[in-house]
Amino acid sequence: MKLLIAVVQDKDSNRLIQALGDSHFKTTKLASTGGFLKEGNTTLMIGCEDHEVDKALDLIRDNCSQREQMVAPISPMGGNADSYIPKPVKVEVGGATVFVLPIESFFQF
Amino acid sequence: MKLLIAVVQDKDSNRLIQALGDSHFKTTKLASTGGFLKEGNTTLMIGCEDHEVDKALDLIRDNCSQREQMVAPISPMGGNADSYIPKPVKVEVGGATVFVLPIESFFQF
Amino acid sequence: MKLLIAVVQDKDSNRLIQALGDSHFKTTKLASTGGFLKEGNTTLMIGCEDHEVDKALDLIRDNCSQREQMVAPISPMGGNADSYIPKPVKVEVGGATVFVLPIESFFQF
Ligand code: NI
Ligand code: NI
Numbered sequence: 001m002k003l004l005i006a007v008v009q010d011k012d013s014n015r016l017i018q019a020l021g022d023s024h025f026k027t028t029k030l031a032s033t034g035g036f037l038k039e040g041n042t043t044l045m046i047g048c049e050d051h052e053v054d055k056a057l058d059l060i061r062d063n064c065s066q067r068e069q070m071v072a073p074i075s076p077m078g079g080n081a082d083s084y085i086p087k088p089v090k091v092e093v094g095g096a097t098v099f100v101l102p103i104e105s106f107f108q109f
Numbered sequence: 110m111k112l113l114i115a116v117v118q119d120k121d122s123n124r125l126i127q128a129l130g131d132s133h134f135k136t137t138k139l140a141s142t143g144g145f146l147k148e149g150n151t152t153l154m155i156g157c158e159d160h161e162v163d164k165a166l167d168l169i170r171d172n173c174s175q176r177e178q179m180v181a182p183i184s185p186m187g188g189n190a191d192s193y194i195p196k197p198v199k200v201e202v203g204g205a206t207v208f209v210l211p212i213e214s215f216f217q218f
Numbered sequence: 219m220k221l222l223i224a225v226v227q228d229k230d231s232n233r234l235i236q237a238l239g240d241s242h243f244k245t246t247k248l249a250s251t252g253g254f255l256k257e258g259n260t261t262l263m264i265g266c267e268d269h270e271v272d273k274a275l276d277l278i279r280d281n282c283s284q285r286e287q288m289v290a291p292i293s294p295m296g297g298n299a300d301s302y303i304p305k306p307v308k309v310e311v312g313g314a315t316v317f318v319l320p321i322e323s324f325f326q327f
């Protein structure tokens with residue numbers, strides 16, 4: 001058994017939890033308070049057998065990888081709207097940090 | 110030293126924390142947000158010496174094991190109250206998942 | 219790689235997170251709900267390379283050690299204010315508990 005601790009973006013967490021559940025992984029979601037370093041992050045604890053670690057990592061990679069997203073900027077208020085052509089901008093979203101921890105023993109009561 | 114990470118039901122957590130404290134275990138309670146997989150769960154971190162792991166596991170088992178509980182169902186609103194005899198139903202409550210993690214070192218400042 | 223789990227007082231946590239960030243440690247702040255055992259505590263997860271564990275421990279010690287603080291007591295309401303000389307009292311503040319956990323593997327996506 002291993003314990004995976006995954007820190008992912010809030011916006012990706014529900015999709016990941018759904019995917020993990022579909023594959024019968026047991027997931028516990030901890031409240032991250034953000035803080036200024038990790039604003040908007042969620043911490044998941046995933047217990048899994050050794051031979052399922054790669055599957056779990058695949059699901060995290062598939063659902064949470066850092067990627068670029070085009071975002072339409074807000075039109076400036078009071079600007080010269082006629083001549084203003086808003087250009088979508090690229091932003092980085094997503095990203096996951098995963099720690100795989102050895103478990104000495106595991107119990108369910 | 111070991112670190113026990115225990116995921117238990119909210120309704121069992123105060124009784125368990127009390128029992129752990131009475132036995133001088135140091136317990137930190139993390140906020141679990143529930144999520145749809147683990148609605149109403151609490152995560153506890155319990156640091157303990159190797160020879161006390163069994164004692165801690167006993168306390169978790171005693172206070173949090175999955176068990177059946179009889180629950181009186183709510184009378185249906187607007188039903189024929191005279192002829193309605195509510196039957197208590199069995200529901201599963203409690204349950205605990207515990208990971209025992211090895212600790213490389215431990216510090217108190 | 220190691221995973222440090224540090225439980226510190228809320229009042230020390232922002233200063234510590236700032237110090238860890240200045241030294242390029244990656245820190246995730248978990249919400250502790252307090253509970254009656256650990257009222258006002260914050261749990262931090264800090265991932266770091268083996269050779270940086272001592273540095274991280276130094277930062278935790280420097281920013282969170284248990285220490286005495288002089289606190290001016292509140293004047294008693296309706297007391298004889300003229301003859302009352304409030305004496306500052308010593309209280310214990312701070313303190314940190316740190317678990318250093320081995321990591322089997324570590325991923326960033
Ligand atoms: Ni299997
Ligand atoms: Ni002992």
Ligand code: NI
Pocket residue numbers: 267269270
């Ligand atoms: Ni280095």
